[in-house]
Structures are given as structure tokens and as C-alpha cells.
Amino acid sequence: MLDLKYIRQHPEEVKEALIKRNEMAPIDEILELDERWRTLLADVQGLKHQRNVTSKEISQMKEKDQVLIEEMRRLGEEIKALDQEVKSIEEELNRLLLQLPNLPHPLVPVGKDESENVIVRQEGEPREFDFEPLPHWDLGPTLGIIDFKRGVKLSGTRFYILQGLGAKLQRALITWMLDLHTQEQDYKEIYPPFVVKEEIMLGSAQLPKFYDNLYHDVEDDIWLVPTAEVPLTNLHRDEILEPGTLPLHYVAYTPCFRREKMSAGRDVRGIKRVHQFDKVEMYKFTTPEKSDSELEAMITDAEEICRQLGIPYRAKQLCTGDLGFAAAMAYDLEMWAPGCGEWLEVSTLSNCRDFQARRANIRFRREPGAKPEFVHTINGSGLALPRTMIAILENYQEPDGSIVIPPVLRPYMGGLEKIPAHRRADI
RNA sequence: GGAGGGAUGGCAGAGUGGACUAUUGCGGCGGUCUUGAAAACCGCAGUGGGCGUUAAGCCCACCGGGGGUUCGAAUCCCUCUCCCUCCGCCA
Numbered sequence: 001m002l003d004l005k006y007i008r009q010h011p012e013e014v015k016e017a018l019i020k021r022n023e024m025a026p027i028d029e030i031l032e033l034d035e036r037w038r039t040l041l042a043d044v045q046g047l048k049h050q051r052n053v054t055s056k057e058i059s060q061m062k063e064k065d066q067v068l069i070e071e072m073r074r075l076g077e078e079i080k081a082l083d084q085e086v087k088s089i090e091e092e093l094n095r096l097l098l099q100l101p102n103l104p105h106p107l108v109p110v111g112k113d114e115s116e117n118v119i120v121r122q123e124g125e126p127r128e129f130d131f132e133p134l135p136h137w138d139l140g141p142t143l144g145i146i147d148f149k150r151g152v153k154l155s156g157t158r159f160y161i162l163q164g165l166g167a168k169l170q171r172a173l174i175t176w177m178l179d180l181h182t183q184e185q186d187y188k189e190i191y192p193p194f195v196v197k198e199e200i201m202l203g204s205a206q207l208p209k210f211y212d213n214l215y216h217d218v219e220d221d222i223w224l225v226p227t228a229e230v231p232l233t234n235l236h237r238d239e240i241l242e243p244g245t246l247p248l249h250y251v252a253y254t255p256c257f258r259r260e261k262m263s264a265g266r267d268v269r270g271i272k273r274v275h276q277f278d279k280v281e282m283y284k285f286t287t288p289e290k291s292d293s294e295l296e297a298m299i300t301d302a303e304e305i306c307r308q309l310g311i312p313y314r315a316k317q318l319c320t321g322d323l324g325f326a327a328a329m330a331y332d333l334e335m336w337a338p339g340c341g342e343w344l345e346v347s348t349l350s351n352c353r354d355f356q357a358r359r360a361n362i363r364f365r366r367e368p369g370a371k372p373e374f375v376h377t378i379n380g381s382g383l384a385l386p387r388t389m390i391a392i393l394e395n396y397q398e399p400d401g402s403i404v405i406p407p408v409l410r411p412y413m414g415g416l417e418k419i420p421a422h423r424r425a426d427i
Numbered sequence: 428g429g430a431g432g433g434a435u436g437g438c439a440g441a442g443u444g445g446a447c448u449a450u451u452g453c454g455g456c457g458g459u460c461u462u463g464a465a466a467a468c469c470g471c472a473g474u475g476g477g478c479g480u481u482a483a484g485c486c487c488a489c490c491g492g493g494g495g496u497u498c499g500a501a502u503c504c505c506u507c508u509c510c511c512u513c514c515g516c517c518a
Contacts, residue, residue, distance in 0.1 A: 041477055045487040052487090055499040059445035064498085072498035240474090242437095369456060372474080 001205075001359045002100050004093070008034055017103040020110050020320040030096050037089045044082040051075055098208055102355040104320045105292075105329040111319025117332070118319065123303070124312030126336050131399045135339035136390045137270035139397060140166065143419055146271065158260060158268075158275045165419045169392070169405070170278065170385055172412035174253050177280040177305060181382055185301050187251035187282060192231035194254055195222045203360030204233035205326040205352075212261045224257035228281035229379045233356050236285060240372045241364040247294060248285040251382065253278065271386040272344065278385040284378040285362065288354070291376035292329075295351040299331055302347045302382045308408045311391045312336040314343065328353045335387065339394035344387040349380030 140146025145166025327350035
């Protein structure tokens with residue numbers, strides 16, 4: 001959420017920044033409401049002051065003045081009416097503010113859409129194949145490690161089953177990534193709930209805008225997380241962190257649930273875009289002046305996963321037109337997948353600055369007794385599992401159809417070096 | 428799921444309609460004393476918002492959330508959430 005006071009004081013700057021994101025923001029409407037709100041608020045506060053003073057006078061009278069009390073009763077009614085009006089303006093104002101995306105960081109390249117993102121780095125040479133590399137949607141079923149049909153049978157389109165060494169490979173990846181982030185890097189592991197309350201979705205800015213993309217249980221009014229970013233953002237909700245607490249680095253493995261209503265018809269084959277997937281997510285709470293460098297550090301941490309897996313990848317800085325709703329600055333990491341022939345987005349790393357902190361009311365003090373300030377928050381995948389699996393299967397495939405297991409994962413696979421090509425007859 | 432008890436400031440814990448401008452203790456900050464520290468003593472305190480130039484200052488709101496009664500609510504009523512105890516069920 002943007003700061004209403006900031007919008008009030010810098011309306012033109014806010015408008016221009018949002019135009020860079022291709023946003024039609026109702027800034028004028030907000031300013032108008034704000035004006036009315038402040039006028040009414042001043043009025044009603046004056047009346048309340050009068051009531052407070054007079055009530056005190058009444059309390060000190062030996063003989064109650066019935067005329068005065070009657071007058072106060074009418075004042076009370078007037079206050080109640082005005083209060084309601086103030087509240088309804090606040091609600092409208094809040095509704096509009098919750099729909100405004102974050103302002104782009106001044107250093108973000110201006111661009112209309114993803115075609116204007118900037119490749120900032122590329123590492124690892126795409127492997128030369130002396131045979132035609134297969135896409136994972138062929139490899140998986142042939143190897144007997146992905147079962148699309150039974151996934152659909154159980155849960156419908158865009159669900160799948162991992163089995164045997166496929167399931168084990170994913171589990172190995174999760175454990176290895178968590179170990180890397182917690183042991184070689186400085187993240188604290190969190191096991192959060194996978195369902196959360198509505199206000200938690202509002203706090204990390206999934207709601208109200210992405211309502212269509214979330215699974216919601218109406219009976220208990222509870223929401224399935226689309227990413228661990230949601231519970232992690234809200235870990236310190238409504239807290240004031242004491243001096244010296246920041247930065248905080250967290251990492252969590254969770255399944256992620258997405259309805260993908262907005263992507264109907266896109267990426268329908270394979271496991272690139274599915275309703276349920278696993279992800280290891282990094283998250284940081286920092287001071288405002290450190291958030292830029294902490295984002296850079298997190299990108300390096302995510303790249304380390306790509307590097308150690310030995311998969312060619314590139315880092316892209318997102319232009320203003322492609323930034324996520326809550327992000328002020330963001331980078332994508334993409335792994336090369338030779339089978340389906342595309343760069344797969346395996347991580348988006350974003351600095352949200354104080355946007356989520358303001359929504360979730362997460363603050364810190366610089367010094368004991370100092371005024372609380374909003375923290376900055378940073379999130380990034382490290383990494384999303386299905387796409388990492390795709391990249392491994394497609395990059396490490398052999399002519400005989402087997403898959404070489406990346407060396408870093410072998411200790412997590414019981415020393416296994418290959419997923420063999422032959423499959424068991426009963427599956 | 429059933430029955431009962433709770434929620435007050437950083438923490439503990441009083442307060443059952445007007446002196447609450449929330450008692451007190453601990454902790455915190457500043458000071459006095461001291462070579463220094465402790466102790467003792469004195470003083471200051473939270474959060475959000477409006478007005479005001481970004482100052483001084485004035486004002487409003489906040490005792491788990493929301494609503495109500497009243498001239499006036501931490502206090503009375505309704506409702507929701509969460510916590511605790513016991514019972515039932517359960518991996």
C-alpha cells in the first residue's frame with residue numbers, strides 16, 4: 001500500500017510513476033476523497049471535544065441540568081451520523097488504496113511489458129546435443145516418474161503425480177536447497193501454515209487484486225497460500241522490531257496453490273504451470289537503506305542454486321511494465337530447458353520496500369525510544385520446484401533416455417547417479 | 428463437539444458508570460550522588476490520526492475486534508476472535 005500522506009504531497013510524481021507501470025490509477029479520486037475525509041474528520045473531532053468537555057461539567061454538577069443533557073443527546077446523534085460518514089469515506093479510500101500497485105524504484109528501466117526486460121547476466125553454456133532432446137512431458141511418463149493421467153483422474157486438469165525416483169528427486173531438491181540456504185547462507189528455516197486468513201492475503205498484497213487466482217475455503221473463510229511469501233510476510237505483522245533485530249532472513253518450503261484462471265489455455269502441457277507445486281522461498285526484512293543491497297545478495301543466493309545444479313541460466317531485470325504488483329524492483333532467474341526450448345522462470349526476486357510492511361504493519365526502531373518506521377521486505381524463490389525439475393530432466397537427459405543426477409543432489413538420492421531409462425512393467 | 432474461566436501499557440497485575448488525565452510493581456530512558464558501577468532518590472514515558480509550514484502547540488481515537496446503551500463506558504449489554512481448564516473425538 002502506498003502512503004496516503006505521500007500521495008497527498010506528491011500527486012504528480014505518483015501519477016507519473018504509475019503510468020510507467022501502465023496503471024490507470026484513480027489518484028484524483030483519492031485526493032478528492034482525502035480532502036472530504038479530512039474536513040469531516042476535523043468537524044467530528046471538534047464535536048467530540050465539545051462532548052468530552054461538557055460531559056465532564058455535567059459530572060461535577062450537584063443538580064443535573066436536564067436541558068444541557070438533552071442538548072448533549074442531540075450532539076451525540078450528530079456525532080454518530082458524522083462518524084458513519086467518515087467511516088464510509090475511509091472504507092472507500094482504503095478500497096482504492098489497496099488496489100494501487102507499488103511505485104517502481106527510480107533505477108528500474110522503463111518499459112511497457114516483458115519484451116523490454118533487461119538481461120543482466122547469463123551463466124553456463126547451453127549443452128550441445130548430438131540427439132534431439134525431449135521435452136519433460138515425454139521424458140517424465142517414459143521414465144515412469146511423472147504420471148499426468150492419474151493426476152487428472154484425482155484432481156482435474158493441471159494436476160500431476162510424481163512417483164518413484166521423480167518424487168524422490170523433488171524431495172532431494174527441497175532438502176538440498178533448504179540445507180544450502182540455512183547452512184552455506186544465512187537463512188532461518190520456517191515451517192508455516194499452508195492456509196491463512198484473509199487479512200494475511202491482504203498483508204502480502206495477494207488480495208484484493210488476485211482474488212481469481214486463489215483457492216478459498218468459504219466454510220471456514222480461509223485461503224490456500226499461493227507462495228510461502230504470504231505467511232512469511234506476515235510473520236512479524238503488527239510488530240515493532242527492536243533496534244538491532246534487522247535484517248531478518250527466512251527460508252520456507254511450502255506447496256503453492258494457484259487457480260491459474262488468468263492463464264487459462266497457456267502452458268497446458270507438462271508441469272510448467274500447474275495448480276499445486278512446491279517451492280523454497282527466501283524472505284528478508286531489512287532497514288530501508290539496506291534493501292537494495294539485500295536484494296542483490298538474495299539474487300546471488302538464488303543463482304548459487306542454478307550454478308551448483310550446473311544448469312545454464314540468465315538473470316533479467318524486470319522493466320516498469322512487468323513488475324509484480326507489490327514490487328518496486330525485481331529480477332527473474334530463468335533456466336534453459338532444451339527439451340521444450342524455452343527459458344523457464346524459476347525465481348522472481350523482488351524488493352517491495354515498505355509496500356507490504358505498510359499493509360501488514362511491520363515496523364522497527366532504529367534506537368530505543370525512536371519513532372517506529374516501516375521495514376522493507378524482499379522475497380524470492382530459491383527455487384520453484386517443477387521448473388527446476390524440468391530443467392534437470394531436459395538438460396541431463398542421455399541418448400538412451402536416462403537422466404544423469406546432478407552431482408550435488410547425489411548425496412540426497414542415496415548416492416544414485418542416474419535415473420535409469422527402463423521403467424517397471426507394472427507402472 | 429460440550430461445559431466453564433479469561434483477554435488492561437514492553438512484562439506482571441489493580442480497576443464493575445463521572446477524581447481513569449488507567450493504581451502499583453518490574454523493566455526502559457534521562458538525571459542527582461559516585462573515581463566508576465551498584466543501591467537510593469528525582470524526573471520522563473506508548474500507538475495511530477487531524478489541525479498547524481516540516482515548529483511550538485492544540486485536539487481526536489486506542490484497555491482483544493466489531494456493534495449497542497448512556498450526557499458520559501476499561502467498567503453495563505450483544506456479537507466475533509483468540510487463549511486457558513475439564514470432558515469427548517482423533518494422527
